[in-house]
Amino acid sequence: xQKNALIKLDEKExxxxxMVGTEGEMxxxxxxxxxxxxxxxxxxxxxxxxxxESAITFLDGDNGVLRHRGYPIEQLAEQSxxxxxxxxxxxxxxxxxxxxxxxGQMLRENAAIDTQMMRIFxxxxxxxxxxxxxxxxVSSLAAYYPxxxxxxxxxxxxxxxxxAAMAISKIRTIVAxxxxxxxxxxxxxxxxxxxxxxxxxxxxxxxxxxxxAIPEVxxxxxxxxxxHADHEQNCSTSTVRMVGSSGANLFTSLxxxxxxxxxxxxxxxxxxxxxxxxxIHDEGDDGTRFIEAAxxxxxxxxxxxxxxxxxxxxxPRARIIxxxxxxxxxxxxxxxxxxxIAHNLEQAALKDDYFISRKLYPNVxxxxxxxxxxxxIPTELFTxxxxxxxxxxxxxxxxxxxxxxxxxxxxxxxxxxxxxxRDYVPMAKRG
Ligand code: SDX
Numbered sequence: 001x002q003k004n005a006l007i008k009l010d011e012k013e014x015x016x017x018x019m020v021g022t023e024g025e026m027x028x029x030x031x032x033x034x035x036x037x038x039x040x041x042x043x044x045x046x047x048x049x050x051x052x053e054s055a056i057t058f059l060d061g062d063n064g065v066l067r068h069r070g071y072p073i074e075q076l077a078e079q080s081x082x083x084x085x086x087x088x089x090x091x092x093x094x095x096x097x098x099x100x101x102x103x104g105q106m107l108r109e110n111a112a113i114d115t116q117m118m119r120i121f122x123x124x125x126x127x128x129x130x131x132x133x134x135x136x137x138v139s140s141l142a143a144y145y146p147x148x149x150x151x152x153x154x155x156x157x158x159x160x161x162x163x164a165a166m167a168i169s170k171i172r173t174i175v176a177x178x179x180x181x182x183x184x185x186x187x188x189x190x191x192x193x194x195x196x197x198x199x200x201x202x203x204x205x206x207x208x209x210x211x212x213a214i215p216e217v218x219x220x221x222x223x224x225x226x227x228h229a230d231h232e233q234n235c236s237t238s239t240v241r242m243v244g245s246s247g248a249n250l251f252t253s254l255x256x257x258x259x260x261x262x263x264x265x266x267x268x269x270x271x272x273x274x275x276x277x278x279x280i281h282d283e284g285d286d287g288t289r290f291i292e293a294a295x296x297x298x299x300x301x302x303x304x305x306x307x308x309x310x311x312x313x314x315x316p317r318a319r320i321i322x323x324x325x326x327x328x329x330x331x332x333x334x335x336x337x338x339x340x341i342a343h344n345l346e347q348a349a350l351k352d353d354y355f356i357s358r359k360l361y362p363n364v365x366x367x368x369x370x371x372x373x374x375x376x377i378p379t380e381l382f383t384x385x386x387x388x389x390x391x392x393x394x395x396x397x398x399x400x401x402x403x404x405x406x407x408x409x410x411x412x413x414x415x416x417x418x419x420x421x422r423d424y425v426p427m428a429k430r431g
């Protein structure tokens with residue numbers, strides 16, 4: 001039986017239907033609110049607003065639940081790998097052996113970047129921020145593959161499989177290329193090897209010395225990318241949907257998502273966490289100074305890697321990565337003083353009423369930097385690594401927008417708070 005929300009406004013009663021998701025989430029369908037009442041809802045940051053219906057990822061922030069197409073992140077982390085989870089997120093089902101083989105082949109076949117595109121790198125200073133380079137070069141994919149980026153959903157969806165594989169594979173290659181360029185190293189071209197091995201090869205091989213990753217390293221990298229693969233309507237994914245809703249092609253929409261991810265409150269947090277841990281280490285502090293500063297509430301003093309717009313419990317990804325840090329470091333025979341500092345900081349914050357009362361727990365970024373550092377990935381690339389991991393989620397969300405024949409361009413409203421109507425004053429009379 002259809003449930004309705006009744007909104008009493010002045011003498012009016014507006015009835016809005018209630019929508020129910022497959023996990024029992026409820027929403028009030030306000031699509032006709034302005035038409036029927038002249039009112040809009042105000043929800044700064046959209047924290048209480050559903051912008052879409054999506055079948056990709058379910059997030060229960062109160063209970064720390066994360067599932068991709070119904071599969072718990074804990075099971076995927078334990079039994080899957082990045083490319084397989086990317087396939088699941090994009091196509092909705094775990095691939096058969098044949099489908100997984102074909103997907104892997106498409107990732108390998110589309111790993112290289114066009115020789116002329118390599119020249120874009122030279123347009124940047126060596127010190128250019130990697131995320132700025134990444135968004136520019138990813139955006140150029142639409143120029144190099146215009147037949148895949150027609151800005152016509154029907155045409156672009158007809159080539160979706162190739163475009164999706166190309167985007168995931170080339171974003172990975174471009175990140176490795178950015179690292180090589182920034183350090184004045186020759187580009188390492190991709191080989192016909194698995195996704196993560198290829199990334200590590202393109203990052204660390206020398207002209208006459210192949211980098212051969214040990215299984216523990218590629219397994220850790222697979223886990224890291226898998227844990228970043230999608231996360232409901234976060235800032236960057238919503239940006240991809242927003243841009244895609246205008247009819248923009250996948251490459252252009254991904255470039256916009258990369259811009260959104262670059263902010264320190266979103267994807268930029270993983271490198272900010274490492275800077276925070278390094279400062280604590282260098283000062284010989286026990287983290288108390290950072291925790292006290294974070295409690296001031298000033299946005300600039302926040303405990304990076306802590307808190308979340310949705311989770312009011314542990315981010316399940318943080319638990320998995322936190323555990324993996326110990327395993328990876330042991331397997332690599334490495335130790336990292338920052339890991340102990342991170343554990344101590346976590347314990348101290350979790351006992352502090354400021355964090356407890358605000359339900360602030362470690363998020364995915366709190367430990368991810370420690371694993372990346374153990375794998376030899378420099379801090380400067382941490383946010384671009386997040387972009388590689390998130391590319392399947394962005395692609396799956398763009399595909400939902402492009403495939404929705406009843407979809408609409410994203411066009412939120414506002415509450416105007418500027419000057420009311422006034423007449424123009426000629427310069428001579430302005431004083
Ligand atoms: C990601 O959305 C996603 O899914 C994102 C992500 C993904 O996979 O895509 O999960 C990835 O972006 C993880 C978050 C990475 N960012 C950080 O770690 C930066 C530090 N964290 C925050 O700045 C903050 O927690 C946010 C931005 C993540 C969430 O901010 P909200 O939901 O807007 O929280 P808020 O600003 O309303 O904070 C509520 C209260 C405030 O205090 P009061 O005003 O109530 O006194 O909690 C405080 C905030 O000051 N607070 C923090 C804090 N985070 C929130 N205080 C200290 N340290 C923090 N980290």
